[in-house]
Amino acid sequence: MIRAAGLRDLDTLESIEQASFGSDAWSAAQVRDELQGERLVLVHVDEFGVQGFASIRLFVPDAELMRIGVGLGSRRQGVATRLLEAVEDAARSRGADRMLLEVAADNQPAVALYRRAGYRETGRRRAYYRSGADAVLMDRNLA
Template sequence: MTWAAGVVRPAEQADLPAVARWDAEIFGADAWSTALLTPLLAGELTSGELTVAVDPDGALLGYAVLSAVGADAELQRIAVLPVARRRGIAGLLLAAGRDRVRRAGATRVLLEVRADNAAALALYAAEGFVEIGRRPRYYRDGAAALILEHPVSGPDVTMEA
């Protein structure tokens, strides 16, 4: 998917160092290393696929990981670099991801989000996710997790190969 300031496409090996570096920056102790990210290049939705948003020079702007088994897809990760936020990039990553899992037969996207992650909750609400469950004290620091759901539907969005 191409937009005015870049492209959303499946990740390649060369993207992994930047994704791992930013994952560490954004998620700290929960970050995914290049070793954990590498299997996500295989194009196997059952174990997860990494999609990146890059600017016209190929620099990383954001990334997402989605998996799908049968009817249920799961958004495992989504992040946008701080300098690139509020430009609609997470929305583009979600649109591309929804299209990808719909073509694979999924009928809904599920995700878990910290109840205190205001930006993510605002993003998911704007995208039409609804809360279907809540897990109190789910995270190590005692924060609750919300489980959100989005039906997979809507117009085609085609990712570049």
């Protein structure tokens, strides 16, 4: 099930954030701000609880995927794909016709996910992340 995230999810989202992004993870305060701000944050929940989350920022006609994070025990089970589809649908229903994102070039599972979903590379930011990895800029038409 996909639902809107709330402050009750904060501890779990912080844990998933750390597991997913390591040295580039957002701080606890940034995760809280994400939940309390103007961004849309969705969570994937199963019988065991929150397994992943996705966050988007809307600036119609565009939307920007800020994060997709999936817990270690839930990876390679389609959670990220379902979250991506859900935030794309949410962005589309709010008037966005394009989704933008950036992803670490060395995060091959994420790059592959976005390519399978129809995203195309539009540019790069060299050594963008703390790890030294490039940021791959991608977008997809939602219309």
